[in-house]
Amino acid sequence: MDRTILHCDMNSFFASVELLSHPELKHVPMAVSGSPENRHGIILAKNELAKQYGIVTAETIWSAKKKCPDLKLVPPHHEQYKRYSKLINEIYYRFTDMVEPFSIDESWLDVTASLKLFGSGKEIADTIRKTVKSELGLTLSAGVSYNKIFAKMGSEYKKPDATTVISRENYQAILWPQDVNQMFFVGTATAEKLRKTGIRTIGELAQSDKSLLRALLGKHGDMLYDYANGLDDSPVSHCYEKQKIKSVGNGITFKRNLTTMNDIQTALMALCSTVSARLRKYQMKATGVKVDIKDPYFKTISRQKQLDASTNITEEIYAAALELIAVSWSIGNPIRLLTITGINLVDENEQEQLSFFHEREEIRKKGESLDRAMDAIRSKFGGQSITFGGMINNDLGLDIHDNEESEESDSE
Known part of the structure; x- marks a missing residue:
């Protein structure tokens, strides 16, 4: 028997939440954007009217304003988005406990065991859409299928506020x-x-x-x-099943471009310190490091490397990231945004082969001890209570260990 899986995707989520507080903007083109003053001047989300002008997520405010001079901009309120995301998923739990969030505004639901209670997959999806709209004032699009991939593609097929069923019988005609x-x-x-x-x-x-x-x-x-070909049997996770974190990263768009090696080293240390702290928080180690670099013209490169040993030590992640930048970027070419990610994670208690180089192991232990001592100080006195000397009074906009405001990219 085939499963019945839904993928529910909120329509223009950030913008729709903002419109609840700004109903006067409902009938004009509007977008949620970062602040031009600190160079986060890009479009984060837009409403349907703004989409009609060809405005897309991640383009600059300058570009969006050229397309639509009357575009109204509002700043983001991430705590509100998190609150509404929780409320939306609580509605999903009324229909099934098999709910797997994919991002802040979309989730998979396995409703196979709920069909006798609530009707067909399409009926359940339509009921969920009506419930979210009536209780929260937000709309979503839903895909219904026998696997997760086609359900996801179904939610993309028709927007906004629609349900699309993709079955074994019609997927070739639709997709x-x-x-x-x-x-x-x-x-x-x-x-x-x-x-x-x-x-x-x-x-x-x-x-x-x-x-x-x-x-x-x-x-x-x-x-x-x-x-x-519709060959996907990956399960929808139970709502109480802890999702395995696949990567931990942090990225910053700087107040000014990085142009010197000293700039890069200062920024790298801030990012790597945050990434390593998060790895230790999750009790994970990275077996690889990935670096993403974006220049002022939005050209982006991504490079990664495997490590000799898994790690959550700041200095080791820093050394790997610096090596990647040194071999893949011409120092002096400006850098607008830098993201460092620990990838291919393993449990920090996973047994590793012992090294024959006793001296190296002693250095690693000292590095780990130093990091954990800094973790303890920050936990007791705050994230900014201790930092590296090069980051004091920097003009790059670095604010490490501020997890709520940074552009973190922990992936599950």
Whole structure:
């Protein structure tokens, strides 16, 4: 028997929450944006009227204003978004305890065991949409399918405030004609690679030679072939099941561009200190480090490397990140945004092979002891009570260990 899975995706979530406090903006183009003063001047979310002007998330305020000079801007209120996200998921729990949040504004629900109580998958989705709208004043789009991937793609198919059913009988008619970049997990670079081999639609992806996709994209090619053909049996997690964290990162858009090695080292130490502290908080270690760099013209590169040993030590994450930047970025070229991420995480208590280099192990122990001592001081006296000397009175906008305000990217 097939499962019945819903994917519920809030419509223009940040903007819709802001409109609850600013009803006067309901019938004009509006967007939630960062502050131009500290160079977070990008669009974070927009309402449906702003979308009609071609305004997209992550473009600059300057660009958005060129498209729509009358665009109304409001600052973000992240605590409100978290509060409404919790309220929305509490509505989902009325229908099933199999609820798996995918982000702050979207969740998967497995309602297979709830069909006799609440009706078909489509009926449940429609009831949820009506309930969220009547109780919270917000709208969502829902996808209904027999697997998570097609449910997710169903919620994207028709917006706003709609339900789309993607079944074994109709998925080829609905999904296969779409451009390949509409396939879940196909990004811009992957789509370009596929197009160069003549694969332009999801249907052509599904009917491709699997060995060709594997040669082109590695394991990712196998996965995309399966997903395009509806071969996904991944479960929806129980609401009480703790999600395994896959990566821990932190990124900052700086008040001014990084242009010197000293700038980079100062910024790196702040970011790596925060990432390592979060890893220790979660009792995890990273076996790899990833660096994302964006310049003032929004050109972005991403580089990563595996480590010789798993770690949550600031100095080791810093050394790996600095090495990646040194070999992949021309020092002197300006950096607008920098993100450091610990990847491929393992439990910090996982047994590692002992090193024959006793001296190196002693250095690692000292580094870990220092980090944990700083953790204890910050826990008792506050996040800013102790820091590294290079970050005092910096003009980059660094504010480490302020987890609520930083652009953290912990991924589950």
